[in-house]
Amino acid sequence: MSSAAPTDAPDPQSPQRAAFRALRHHNFRLFTVGQSLSLIGTWMQSVAVGWLVYRMTDSAFLLGLVSFVGQAPGFFITPFAGVLADRLNKRRIIIVAQALMMLQAVILSVLVLTGHVTIIWIICLMAVLGALSGFEIPARQSFLIEMVSDRDDLPNAIALNSSMFNGARLVGPAIAGFAIAAVGEGWVILGNAISYVFVIASLFLMRVAPQPQGSARGEVLRTLQAGFRYAYDFIPIRAILMLVTVVALAGVPFTVLLPIVAREVLHGDARTLGFLMSATGLGALSGALFLATRTTVVGLGRLIAVAAAVFGASLIALSLSHTLWISLICLTLAGFGMMLQMASCNTILQTLVDDDKRGRVMSMYSMSYIGMAPLGSLLQGAAAAKIGVAWTLAIGGVITIAVGILFGVRLPALRLVVWPIYRRLGILPEVAAGIDAATTGARNDASTG
Secondary structure, three states, X not given: OOOOOOOOOOOOOOHHHHHOHHHHOHHHHHHHHHHHHHHHHHHHHHHHHHHHHXXXXXXXXXXXXXXXXXXXXXXXXXXXXXXXXXHOOHHHHHHHHHHHHHHHHHHHHHXXXXXXXXXXXXXXXXXXXXXXXXXXHHHHHHHHHHHOOOHHHHHHHHHHHHXXXXXXXXXXXXHXXXXXXXXXXXXXXXXXXXXXXXXXXXXXXXXXXOOOOOOOOOOHHHHHHHHHXXXXXXXXXXXXXXXXXXXXXXXXXXXXXXXXXXXXXXOOXXXXXXXXXXXXXXXXXXXXXXXXXXXXXXXXXXXXXXXXXXXXHHHHHHHHOOOHHHHHHHHHHHHHHHHHHXXXXXHHHHHHOOHHHHHHHHHHHHHHHHHHHHHHHHHHHHHHHHHOHHXXXXXXXXXXXXXXXXXXXXXXXXXXXXXXXXXXXOOXXXXXXXXXXXXXXXXXXXXXX
């Protein structure tokens, strides 16, 4: 499958400019600055909560359970949130959700700093965070096209958005590892609460043109059903969502096991965990920047299959490692493969989907990616408690490789469906011309035969 990644004809002699072309949009620049600072805080809290839970309980299962409840509500909420995103003002949804997330972080930090935190409190507050994320993510994903008015810049904006997320994943855990050792988990979580101010301010400062009301009217369940039917009947979207679902279930939850790897396998502390998380972020950031610098749209589907295989192989290698530097290399490659695969899938979905169904389809992407990850976290936490962290990582890697191979086998059939759509949208005219020539040639051969 080729990428649905049109460009705005960047200067071929300036790949650096092409890599950041979406930043020419005022609203996207504001969002990039505010969200980058907020995401650093988010990753700091993620490390702090994981370390806090494992320090309090010494339980791999509870570590997986906390990760599960922190994301599982989104699986049930995101479909309805997608309907709301197609009907309501997306920016307002994001602002309200971000403000409530800030309140959640304040409450959790106060409980930790005052010594009143318990595992039950952590589970409940992480469930609240998961529910809020379920409302916020579809609106934020579909709001991207309003921040980037030129559709040709949308794929670059998606890649830069992924770069921002993973740049924070690189910086946040490294800061958190040292901060936890210096001042404790509570102050790190409070820092995350403060970081929400930046993204909320950026949203208020945007100049957003009034958008037409979404056409997703009528009964909510019927509207939701129509969105699911659209995604299921559209074979490329269905194939991508199935791939994302399996990888999110079997591969992505490896991060929940990193506190165990840091302490039990590598015999380290919170700083070791910070290094491991940062290595994953470094690889993911590299993958996102690689996508941002792409000036050709050919071969993105093949890249998805290869990236899934790299991701899976890296997890298998990590399962065999007992040395910090080898583990860091494995995690860097794992982050690279994971990001290439997920961001490429996001790019194709964003460009193929009809605008009036964007919120619902992106909610399905969130269900497949973020919604399946908590179930995977729960299963991997339970598996690690039974068969050990090494076998758990290895099995996840094997499944990820297998689904990548299966997607690669299906690529020729998927291209036949996607390319005519690209031709209709004015994307890849040279590929469309090639299809016409090949089709004409085939017909001529058939008539002469």
